[in-house]
Amino acid sequence: MEDRGAVISRLKDHLRAITDACGRWAVLRLQALQLLSAVLEAAMLGLLVPFVEILAGADDVGLPLVGTEVDAPALYTAVAVVVLLRAATGWLIAILASDLRVRTTDALRLQALQGILDAKWSYVVRQRRSDVVQATTTEIERAEGAVAMLAESGVQAAILLATAAVAVAISPVVGGLAVLSLVLVAAVGRISVRRSITLGVEWSERNALFGATVTDSLASLRLIRAHDAAAEWTGLLRTSAAKGRAAQHRFVEITAGLSAVLSALSVAAAVVLVVIGREIGLGIAEVIALAVVATRLSGSARSLLETLQHFAHYSPALDEVQRLVAETAAHRESEAAAVGRTPEPPGQPVAGAPVLELRGITVAYDETPVLSDLWLTVGSSDLVAVTGPSGAGKSTLLDVVLGLLEPAAGVVLVDGRPRSELAGWRARVGYVPQETILIPGSVRTNLTWSANRPTTDEELWSALETACVADVVRRLPDGLETPLGDFTRLSGGEQQRLCLARALVRAPAVLVLDEATSALDAATEAQVVDRLVARGGAIVLATHRPALVERANIEVALENATKA
Numbered sequence: 001m002e003d004r005g006a007v008i009s010r011l012k013d014h015l016r017a018i019t020d021a022c023g024r025w026a027v028l029r030l031q032a033l034q035l036l037s038a039v040l041e042a043a044m045l046g047l048l049v050p051f052v053e054i055l056a057g058a059d060d061v062g063l064p065l066v067g068t069e070v071d072a073p074a075l076y077t078a079v080a081v082v083v084l085l086r087a088a089t090g091w092l093i094a095i096l097a098s099d100l101r102v103r104t105t106d107a108l109r110l111q112a113l114q115g116i117l118d119a120k121w122s123y124v125v126r127q128r129r130s131d132v133v134q135a136t137t138t139e140i141e142r143a144e145g146a147v148a149m150l151a152e153s154g155v156q157a158a159i160l161l162a163t164a165a166v167a168v169a170i171s172p173v174v175g176g177l178a179v180l181s182l183v184l185v186a187a188v189g190r191i192s193v194r195r196s197i198t199l200g201v202e203w204s205e206r207n208a209l210f211g212a213t214v215t216d217s218l219a220s221l222r223l224i225r226a227h228d229a230a231a232e233w234t235g236l237l238r239t240s241a242a243k244g245r246a247a248q249h250r251f252v253e254i255t256a257g258l259s260a261v262l263s264a265l266s267v268a269a270a271v272v273l274v275v276i277g278r279e280i281g282l283g284i285a286e287v288i289a290l291a292v293v294a295t296r297l298s299g300s301a302r303s304l305l306e307t308l309q310h311f312a313h314y315s316p317a318l319d320e321v322q323r324l325v326a327e328t329a330a331h332r333e334s335e336a337a338a339v340g341r342t343p344e345p346p347g348q349p350v351a352g353a354p355v356l357e358l359r360g361i362t363v364a365y366d367e368t369p370v371l372s373d374l375w376l377t378v379g380s381s382d383l384v385a386v387t388g389p390s391g392a393g394k395s396t397l398l399d400v401v402l403g404l405l406e407p408a409a410g411v412v413l414v415d416g417r418p419r420s421e422l423a424g425w426r427a428r429v430g431y432v433p434q435e436t437i438l439i440p441g442s443v444r445t446n447l448t449w450s451a452n453r454p455t456t457d458e459e460l461w462s463a464l465e466t467a468c469v470a471d472v473v474r475r476l477p478d479g480l481e482t483p484l485g486d487f488t489r490l491s492g493g494e495q496q497r498l499c500l501a502r503a504l505v506r507a508p509a510v511l512v513l514d515e516a517t518s519a520l521d522a523a524t525e526a527q528v529v530d531r532l533v534a535r536g537g538a539i540v541l542a543t544h545r546p547a548l549v550e551r552a553n554i555e556v557a558l559e560n561a562t563k564a
């Protein structure tokens, strides 16, 4: 259960998120408009008494607070001006609040994604992909709902206070009683708002489970169909859907229930207040005005309560997004290595030094060493084969070469200097992972999205030729412009070669291949390697294929997870 200050601290958290994203002035502008709107609402209600008096036949009436006597046309003009101003203010508030809402959630979404892109690789690999997807899509949308509710509650609270002030101004006794009943409503409302937070947390958990199930089942679609294992996944989806339905049902039960009780009570309260007003000798104009004000008061209180309940229900989503932002910030790579930063110009290479050197490195996951005291020198045209049984640490070693993992001990040298600037190093590396990664988009998009520079068609075709996949692309209906989807028409081996061409488009000094030719037949693999060697540059590849090991001039044979 949430603590007493939960709602207030959540409101503060959201306000801070809005201020961070949009600036203090934008928030102050909205708050000023909300205040103006409340003052205009109070003026509108305050004009009710003279309005009813004019309707009852008076020639001149006194304006409340100002006291000036005015005739009917002047009063009608004042009412019209206030009504128009109030409408214009409402319009401005709606636009401003929507701007703040969208800007805040866009900023949070970008912060969360940037956080993942900038975080240390050792942190990233421990994350569940669907959690990040959920936080930056569904949960962000709920957080946006919470921000909208926060802005809405600001207007409603201001209007509620203004209406209460008018009620007290018309009759301190009756108005005072009305305010007292509001305090009672607030006390009951607090319980329902706190319950809404708990249900909101359940809803977030359901979203996480639902998202994970959908993401995982889509990633395994081919296997699910082949093994006829859909029942397992639909069962999980049904469970998470049912959990969500129950939480949503309870939330609506609470909000709609409270709303129904309040609407019945508000009619009774208005009648009681009018009777009391008559009993203490108020005039008919005051009594009518009080009845209207009391009805508006209870309406405003109900709306504010509903808004706060919705805010409370949505607000746990912001926790989820902020948790991701804070966690990624705590695991941030060094400033210089972060993705998207302009790399520092590299220091002067030491003459004759190898492009990369690992001196006695040790790498461990959770204190368990995978590589120990490993030494490796990679010259500018070396072909290095990393071999060893499954789990020996081949991919781990490639991650160190790529600059994704930093060794716990030992030194990594680039051009004879300690590798301190990871972004600069990665700009010189091309990588082909074990699994093929093709994004929705054309062949061209797939070749160029990670090039980090403008590319010519000539460069693309040259990379495709080197990867022995140019003929395949030429045969596609639209060549380089042919779209590739999740279920692309290319075979596994063709996709692998396309991924290799993508790495080559970067013109890398060091090409890192993690069993990147495993789907190729021996003849095609040999042809690809011939062309890669002819192209020049260093190659570091992990492989189980004896033929490839034979071609290499350096072999790093990893024997088991603790001995390199």
Ligand SMILES: Nc1ncnc2c1ncn2[C@@H]1O[C@H](COP(=O)(O)OP(=O)(O)OP(=O)(O)O)[C@@H](O)[C@H]1O
Binding pocket: 125, 126, 365, 366, 370, 388, 389, 390, 391, 392, 393, 394, 395, 396, 397, 561
């Ligand atoms: N993120 C991680 N957290 C904890 N342990 C890990 C992590 N990544 C890899 N390992 C462990 O480190 C060891 C080496 O893994 P690695 O993927 O480098 O092996 P590999 O030689 O490439 O295996 P394969 O040939 O099967 O791909 C394995 O025991 C693996 O379970």
